[in-house]
Amino acid sequence: xxxxxxxxxxxxxxxxxxxxxxxxxxxxxxxxxxxxxxxxxxxxxxxxxxxxxxxxxxxxxxxxxxxxxxxxxxxxxxxxxxxxxxxxxxxxxxxxxxxxxxxxxxxxxxxxxxxxxxxxxxxxxxxxxxxxxxxxxxxxxxxxxxxxxxxxxxxxxxxxxxxxxxxxxxxxxxxxxxxxxxxxxxxxxxxxxxxxxxxxxxxxxxxxxxxxxxxxxxxxxxxxxxxxxxxxxxxxxxxxxxxxxxxxxxxxxxxxx
Numbered sequence: 209x210x211x212x213x214x215x216x217x218x219x220x221x222x223x224x225x226x227x228x229x230x231x232x233x234x235x236x237x238x239x240x241x242x243x244x245x246x247x248x249x250x251x252x253x254x255x256x257x258x259x260x261x262x263x264x265x266x267x268x269x270x271x272x273x274x275x276x277x278x279x280x281x282x283x284x285x286x287x288x289x290x291x292x293x294x295x296x297x298x299x300x301x302x303x304x305x306x307x308x309x310x311x312x313x314x315x316x317x318x319x320x321x322x323x324x325x326x327x328x329x330x331x332x333x334x335x336x337x338x339x340x341x342x343x344x345x346x347x348x349x350x351x352x353x354x355x356x357x358x359x360x361x362x363x364x365x366x367x368x369x370x371x372x373x374x375x376x377x378x379x380x381x382x383x384x385x386x387x388x389x390x391x392x393x394x395x396x397x398x399x400x401x402x403x404x405x406x407x408x409x410x411x412x413x414x415x416x417x418x419x420x421x422x423x424x425x426x427x428x429x430x431x432x433x434x435x436x437x438x439x440x441x442x443x444x445x446x447x448x449x450x451x452x453x454x455x456x457x458x459x460x461x462x463x464x465x
Contacts, residue, residue, distance in 0.1 A: 211317075219255075222247065226255050227274065230265070235273035282339055289314075291415065291424050292323050294458035298451045299426070303328040306447060308430040311410075313342075313349040314423065315357070318365040320350045323424065332431060335405070345385055346374045348400040348412030349427035354385075355392035356414045356422035362389070377402045397445055398425075402432060409435035411444050413452055418460050426452055 222245075229244040230236065236244075242252040256272050259265040266275045286292050295312050303310045303326030310326035319341040325334070336342065344350035344365065354362055371380045379385045392398045400410040412427030428444045429435075435444075 222251065223255050223259065226252060226259070227264070230272060230274050235271050237270050238272070241272070286323065286338065289323065290459065291455075295415070295424075295426070295455045296324055298454050299324045299326040302326060302426075302428065302447065302451045306428055306430075306444065308332075308428050308434070308444075309334055309410075311336075311347075311349050311412075311427050311429065313347075313353065313425050313427070315344065315353050316341075318344075318368050320344045320347070320353065330430065330434070332408075334429075342404075343369060343372060343374070345371050346378045346400070347404040347427070348398040348410040348429070349425045350412075351389065351392060351400070352398040352412040352414045352425035352427070353422055355389040355398065356416065356420070362386075374404050375402055375406050379403065397448075398427075399440070400427075400429070407432050409440060411440055411448060413445070413448055415452055415455055415459070417456075423459070426455070 225245045225247070226241060229241045233240060233244060238249050238253050238256065241256070242249040245252065256265055256267075260267060260272070263277050264275055265272050267273075291312070291314065299310050299312050305328075307328035307330040309328065309332055310324075311322055312324040313320045314323050315321070320343065322336050322338050322340050322342070325336065325338055327334075342350065344354050354365070357365075366382060366385075371378070371382065371385065373380050379388060396413055398412045400408070400412070402409060404410075408429055409432050410427045410429035412425050414422045415424045415426060416422050426448060428448055
């Protein structure tokens, strides 16, 4: 699924390594970044100063950090996505109604991207923010997307990204995953029973166009002690379907808004 350029520009690849290092390290000195990317300090220094000139990096003392310019670019990109515009109000409304965590996810380059996250009154700590990438096989929202992708695309995603275990409950066997995806297509619902994170359960469902092409998925997640079978399998799916119905109307009949 990952595209490989025939003649990649090495300077851009190095810049990407440095930007990723700044993100992973939450900023740092030249020596720290050079060690992290295994590049000469002189090379890292030149890239950092160029990125600083372009206002992608800020410097405080002898430490460099990513600038808020990334935030502006990312938000403008997100607002250009039709699904975000159609779903944002419903994401926040569903969070308020359920008191739980709501995630809106799309697939890009074989990974799940959090397009929007709504936090309800029963706030829980969630290790993700909009824009973060995640594996698709270990969450309800991710499996809801996988279930509606062509089988060839699913196999390419699994070939590239594998089935790494997030918890002891994560599905790590291809046959078992394919069987679950078939069940998800039948029920139009996906479940995560502590597969993504210990103590967290969720229910998710796909968001599709009129031709049944999946464009994303929505999920409701919460602590296992609040996500008992009755609530997880009956009450919350009904609320989820209502929100997805509104989102799909906004996508397929934009004049209804």
